[in-house]
Amino acid sequence: MAAKRKALVLGGFTGLAATAQANVLEEAGWEVTRMGRAELDFQASDAFGKLERLLDALEPDLLVNGVAYAQVDAAEDNADAADFLNRAVPAALGRMLKSRPSCTFVHYSSDFVFNGKKHSPYTTDDPTDPLNVYGKSKAAGEETLLSLGLDNCLVLRTARLFGPGRDNFVTTILNLCRKNGSVNVVHDQTGSPTYTEDLARCSLKLVEAEAHGLFHIVNAGESTWCELADEAARLARLECVIRPVTSAEFPRRAARPAYSVLDCSSFERVTGNKPRPWPQALRDYIYKNTTPGGDAPDEERDAGKA
Numbered sequence: 001m002a003a004k005r006k007a008l009v010l011g012g013f014t015g016l017a018a019t020a021q022a023n024v025l026e027e028a029g030w031e032v033t034r035m036g037r038a039e040l041d042f043q044a045s046d047a048f049g050k051l052e053r054l055l056d057a058l059e060p061d062l063l064v065n066g067v068a069y070a071q072v073d074a075a076e077d078n079a080d081a082a083d084f085l086n087r088a089v090p091a092a093l094g095r096m097l098k099s100r101p102s103c104t105f106v107h108y109s110s111d112f113v114f115n116g117k118k119h120s121p122y123t124t125d126d127p128t129d130p131l132n133v134y135g136k137s138k139a140a141g142e143e144t145l146l147s148l149g150l151d152n153c154l155v156l157r158t159a160r161l162f163g164p165g166r167d168n169f170v171t172t173i174l175n176l177c178r179k180n181g182s183v184n185v186v187h188d189q190t191g192s193p194t195y196t197e198d199l200a201r202c203s204l205k206l207v208e209a210e211a212h213g214l215f216h217i218v219n220a221g222e223s224t225w226c227e228l229a230d231e232a233a234r235l236a237r238l239e240c241v242i243r244p245v246t247s248a249e250f251p252r253r254a255a256r257p258a259y260s261v262l263d264c265s266s267f268e269r270v271t272g273n274k275p276r277p278w279p280q281a282l283r284d285y286i287y288k289n290t291t292p293g294g295d296a297p298d299e300e301r302d303a304g305k306a
């Protein structure tokens, strides 16, 4: 019997993307070692030495970096911390992987590297021009990594993640609906909602295809935050008034792109696969994860709706 392929997943206990990636790898028969902040805190002085020793001992076929400074608004006042986790850490990981060519490195980036002035989906050839500190740190991270010229490195831009294991936009909306019966949601920022499980499956396809370089992975279609909230409440069968508001009416610390839909054609060319539409993925997520006590929604009744 062939030996199991081995993966080391950073952020694999709590990270939204990383837990899904670890789960999907395990399902696919990989031997997965998860690291959380308790096992490897990148702020600790010996973190990189510890990781080098771990890589030597484990000799993984895949290293997944799910660690990030992911709080977009907080990053405005914590630029150094965002720069460290989103640029310096992936750059150091990339350098470590340079001498380990048999190990593939997966790093995630974001649609927030774009300024949102386009009106058609962003491709991997479009120039970056981030509007906020978080986006700048993500753009710097991907640029630094790609400049290393590794042929064992995948930089995967994704967006608007929802999935199990950690609060996300969808759980926040559903909780507010349950609590208040109404919620204000911005309707003038359009992007690509993405289910973490689909991101993980698509990432694995790229690993299996031995691809390298920059790719976009998001669910197909586009939506405003308001449309996503509306669909989530409908699928969860919640009586809730979703009130569309403008970004100006709902000011946030960090500016966001008005349009950041990602084009996945390079992923599709390399793997021959196409991510499914986001409403289907959302339905899967909500039915699997947020219906309490096995009270599954009636598929027939739902299918009968327009």
Ligand SMILES: NC(=O)c1ccc[n+]([C@@H]2O[C@H](COP(=O)([O-])OP(=O)(O)OC[C@H]3O[C@@H](n4cnc5c(N)ncnc54)[C@H](OP(=O)(O)O)[C@@H]3O)[C@@H](O)[C@H]2O)c1
Residues within 6 Å of the ligand: 010, 011, 012, 013, 014, 015, 016, 017, 018, 036, 037, 040, 041, 042, 043, 066, 067, 068, 069, 070, 085, 107, 108, 109, 110, 111, 138, 157, 158, 159, 160, 161, 162, 166
């Ligand atoms: N979420 C989105 O909608 C979204 C959109 C576009 C792109 N992305 C990108 O996707 C990737 C994953 O994002 P995510 O939403 O999965 O992030 P997340 O859920 O916030 O997970 C981040 C992970 O990093 C860990 N971490 C933070 N600081 C650490 C430190 N000093 N040492 C060790 N671990 C540390 C966290 O551990 P703790 O749980 O202990 O804090 C957590 O496991 C990121 O690169 C992000 O930029 C995400």
